[in-house]
Amino acid sequence: MTETSISKAFSSITDPRIDRTKRHPLVNIITISICAVICGCEDFSSIEEYGKSKQDWFSEILDMPHGIPSHDTFSDVLNRLSPKYKTSTAFTRWVTQLGNLKDDVVAIDGKVMRRTLDKARGNPAIHLVSAWSVKNNVCFGQVRVSDKSNEITAIPVLLELLDIKDATITTDAMGCQFEIANKIVEKKADFVLALKGNQGEFHDDIKKFMDDQIEKECVAVGHDFFESVNGDHGRIEQRKVWVTNQIDWLQKRHPKWSTVKSIAVVDSMGDIKGKISQEKRYFISSHEYKSAEFIGHAIRSHWSVENKLHWQLDVSFNEDQSRLRSGNAAQNFSMMNKIALNLLKNERTVKVGIKNKRLKSGWDNDYMMKVLTVGFTSV
Numbered sequence: 001m002t003e004t005s006i007s008k009a010f011s012s013i014t015d016p017r018i019d020r021t022k023r024h025p026l027v028n029i030i031t032i033s034i035c036a037v038i039c040g041c042e043d044f045s046s047i048e049e050y051g052k053s054k055q056d057w058f059s060e061i062l063d064m065p066h067g068i069p070s071h072d073t074f075s076d077v078l079n080r081l082s083p084k085y086k087t088s089t090a091f092t093r094w095v096t097q098l099g100n101l102k103d104d105v106v107a108i109d110g111k112v113m114r115r116t117l118d119k120a121r122g123n124p125a126i127h128l129v130s131a132w133s134v135k136n137n138v139c140f141g142q143v144r145v146s147d148k149s150n151e152i153t154a155i156p157v158l159l160e161l162l163d164i165k166d167a168t169i170t171t172d173a174m175g176c177q178f179e180i181a182n183k184i185v186e187k188k189a190d191f192v193l194a195l196k197g198n199q200g201e202f203h204d205d206i207k208k209f210m211d212d213q214i215e216k217e218c219v220a221v222g223h224d225f226f227e228s229v230n231g232d233h234g235r236i237e238q239r240k241v242w243v244t245n246q247i248d249w250l251q252k253r254h255p256k257w258s259t260v261k262s263i264a265v266v267d268s269m270g271d272i273k274g275k276i277s278q279e280k281r282y283f284i285s286s287h288e289y290k291s292a293e294f295i296g297h298a299i300r301s302h303w304s305v306e307n308k309l310h311w312q313l314d315v316s317f318n319e320d321q322s323r324l325r326s327g328n329a330a331q332n333f334s335m336m337n338k339i340a341l342n343l344l345k346n347e348r349t350v351k352v353g354i355k356n357k358r359l360k361s362g363w364d365n366d367y368m369m370k371v372l373t374v375g376f377t378s379v
Contacts, residue, residue, distance in 0.1 A: 009094030039362035079327030226292035
């Protein structure tokens, strides 16, 4: 068998099957499934058909004494595999070979797979939280939100999987919890967290302080300021960022937020063909001496998780239309979609979009091997 980065990283996964049903090696099932997803397969039958059409090629890189598994085997294994079998750990171990998170902005955000809602059985739609590396342009990990919980409990689990030392973590207001902030700092990283009314007096105190200081042109408090103007496709956006680390008063009023070292406000004004919109948003950060430009960059970078990960998964991988509902299949397909997206984004020898790269991977075995080994030293 030819060892690939995938087979090496995912070899640590515990096989959920009993011995007498292990006719096909787990690494074969995972490798064939990922290759099939890269090429556009969205269900178990299409994975089997893809495998059969590429059986000669797979025989060159895998030990396949019993040929290609049936769609029932793919379904059984991918439904059984859950995080307790170390799938999430294996995914993170694999993707760290594409890059590290040092000095990176890591956007953590959740996504609901809407079509997985099963009203008949009373099962909610599957909700996943992912970590997106802005610098590397890849997803570094995912965890599933418990059906009876929310992102607040899932984010610490995801953070535990990642080596985030020297990175800056961003979240939306849902992730603005002092326990999450403490966890990030414990792992020797920093944070820039969106702050909204769900934090009650903490939010209100920061809002009043920053609004009052800006109205007085911040003459009474040390601060940094950055302004930018961007325009494209008929839209002009002006962004003003104020940051201050003179917050001793905040630490006294809210001692549990001891990891907060600076606060910021972003005032955004948009002009779309004469229609004006304005929004003011507030943030907290563990960075004490970073510039307003840096904080503004981290805040804006957070939204790349929406347009470079979530949007891409829905448009190129049709993920939002997935109706896989049983077991762990939907979660595992989402993980394979992210693996495929990571590989395809980082394969740059062909100057076409993701959809055409997926097609070419199905047509051209040599190109598929390029995709599978992109960014890695071992084949």
